[in-house]
Amino acid sequence: MLWKDEGRISRIGHRTGARGKRGVRVPLSEDEQRILSEIEAKLYESDPGLARDIADTTIYTHAYRNLKWGLLGFFLGLVMLVLTLSVNFVLSFGGFLIMLISAITVERNTRRMGKAGLDQITQSMRASGLRDYFGNTSTKMRDRFKRDE
Numbered sequence: 001m002l003w004k005d006e007g008r009i010s011r012i013g014h015r016t017g018a019r020g021k022r023g024v025r026v027p028l029s030e031d032e033q034r035i036l037s038e039i040e041a042k043l044y045e046s047d048p049g050l051a052r053d054i055a056d057t058t059i060y061t062h063a064y065r066n067l068k069w070g071l072l073g074f075f076l077g078l079v080m081l082v083l084t085l086s087v088n089f090v091l092s093f094g095g096f097l098i099m100l101i102s103a104i105t106v107e108r109n110t111r112r113m114g115k116a117g118l119d120q121i122t123q124s125m126r127a128s129g130l131r132d133y134f135g136n137t138s139t140k141m142r143d144r145f146k147r148d149e
Helices: 030-046 048-056 061-084 089-128 130-145
Strands: 002-005 008-011 025-027
Touching: 030 048, 061 089
Parallel strands: none
Antiparallel strands: 002 008, 002 025
8 A cells, every 4th residue: 555655655664754753644645646656557557678677677677786896806806816826926916905995885685674674585586586686687788789770
């Protein structure tokens, strides 16, 4: 059910408004719910790609993307460190710095997501399957670079 909270629309359980301040929650009228449903239906008709992107995006999407890049950077820094340790100390130190920056990125984004964000991501991965989760990303990339003919 949707609720009107200080002039904005939110779902049950989500807080809106100023920090630390709870507004008075009033359920949307039937007319407002109908108008909102019509707007949503028109969006799906006019631009299904945008509607899909909006439906797939959560408040944790950006932090999760940065978390993945941080893990990849950490792994690449480790590989660089191991491969260049016997060749050149300066290059291996560069690999260490890449690992350090990546570890800080992972830690910050994990804190931003919090337990709720991590639970939501693991739940969505379980529901759709790991292959479908990464397959959706590749489908999005193909759609972006696809040429209209």
